[in-house]
Amino acid sequence: MDWSKSKSIFIIVFLILDIFLYSLYLNRYTEAQKVEVLGEKTIEARLKDDNITYAELPNIETAPYLYGSVKHFTEEDLQILNNNEVTIENDTKIIVNLKDPIAIEDINNPSNYVEFLQTNIIDSPSYMLWDVDEVNQTVTFFQRTNNRTIYYNNHGMVKLYLNTGNEIFKYEQTLFIDLVENEELEELWSPIQVIQLLYSKNLLKQDSSITQVKLGYSTLVQYTQTQVLVPTWEIRVKTKNDKEEEYFVNAVEGKVIELQLDQTKVEDDEE
Incomplete structure (x- = not known):
């Protein structure tokens, strides 16, 4: 930047x-x-x-x-995404379709997402679990800074999509940077x-x-x-x-x- x-x-x-x-x-x-x-x-x-x-x-x-500032993702940022199918929307949102869906044992337990976030999400410690929607099979994480959550902002969140077997098959990420x-x-x-x-x-x-x-x-x-x-x-x-x-x-x-x-x-x- x-x-x-x-x-x-x-x-x-x-x-x-x-x-x-x-x-x-x-x-x-x-x-x-x-x-x-x-x-x-x-x-x-x-x-x-x-x-x-x-x-x-x-x-x-x-x-x-x-x-x-809103993060603009680059090809270098995508190197951690393990050759999954990746789309970048407006340079500010990563959309990833997983080749191999990842099962989550208990979708309401935040600790069960730690490994997935560490492996797949850029700057993963910046996010905290906010909502598990069992009807629409989505899990939403909000970005945080200094242990304070940034509520309901499209530019600072991760959204996971689950299939009927509670496996993550797709996710989206946006990210704030240079928080001052x-x-x-x-x-x-x-x-x-x-x-x-x-x-x-x-x-x-x-x-x-x-x-x-x-x-x-x-x-x-x-x-x-x-x-x-x-x-x-x-x-x-x-x-x-x-x-x-x-x-x-x-x-x-x-x-x-x-x-x-x-x-x-x-x-x-x-x-």
């Missing part, structure tokens, strides 16, 4: 981000005022009344924005503020349990080759009917966001 060209792109992105920051600050202040008006009871008391439980919450007060942390740390919404936000929007149901609150990243600004990633809280909830739900909140701005592989939607809070 031409580092001088990449450096110029990052400088432009930094300037654009500065414009965002002030508006984010104003929006964050407005949101904070909204969620504080829940009545006389504290959020802890209200959760207790509705039998909504949560485990110990992480104590992360600040985190930086991230900047990353912004020098300035951003003040984050605390986990209890995020829980209060979800509660105020009636997203937390009675008799449910918040099973995980974790910090990762999602896309804030997307360009063709460069993206800005914002700290994002991931909240997992189990309802009284044992249904698993997941929510994502922009940890800087305090916005509930709907993440999908094709787009990131920020909810309209105008009421």
